[in-house]
Amino acid sequence: MIVHLLRFGFRDETTEEQKAQVLATMRRTASVESVSFSTVGQNLGDASDGLTHAYCVGIEDLAALERYLHDPVHLDGDPRIIPHFAEIAIGPDVADDPDPELREKIMALHEAKLARYPEWARLMDTIPKVRIF
Secondary structure, eight states: OEEEEEEEEEOTTOOHHHHHHHHHHHHHHTTSTTEEEEEEEEOOSOGGGSOOEEEEEEEOSHHHHHHHHHOHHHHHHHHHHGGGEEEEEEOOOEESOOOTTHHHHHHHHHHHHHHHOHHHHHHHTTSSEEEEO
16 A cells, blocks of 8 residues: 655635635545545644645555556646645655565656656646655
């Protein structure tokens, strides 16, 4: 199982209605076939750093992760979600798979997505602050 965590904060200009729409869109993404479990909502950590919300999904294995990354629901949701992020912390992800190369394999899947969807890469570049753990 691969557990993927995002913590994020909204842009100042994002309205409460837009925040609710973003969270609903994220819940829709988290409900795709390749996701085993999920939660989307408030970040219960220290929100003083601006990371007020979180998205967490459990994904069975690398094959499921690849399906998740390219799922049409996921691809459709990102342009509705990403423009509202002031900052995002990606990870730390965790896994029960003992493969010592798992992190590199996951990163290779992300790099392949960036190469296949350059517009997604450009969209991610619009987030003012991105931290990867």
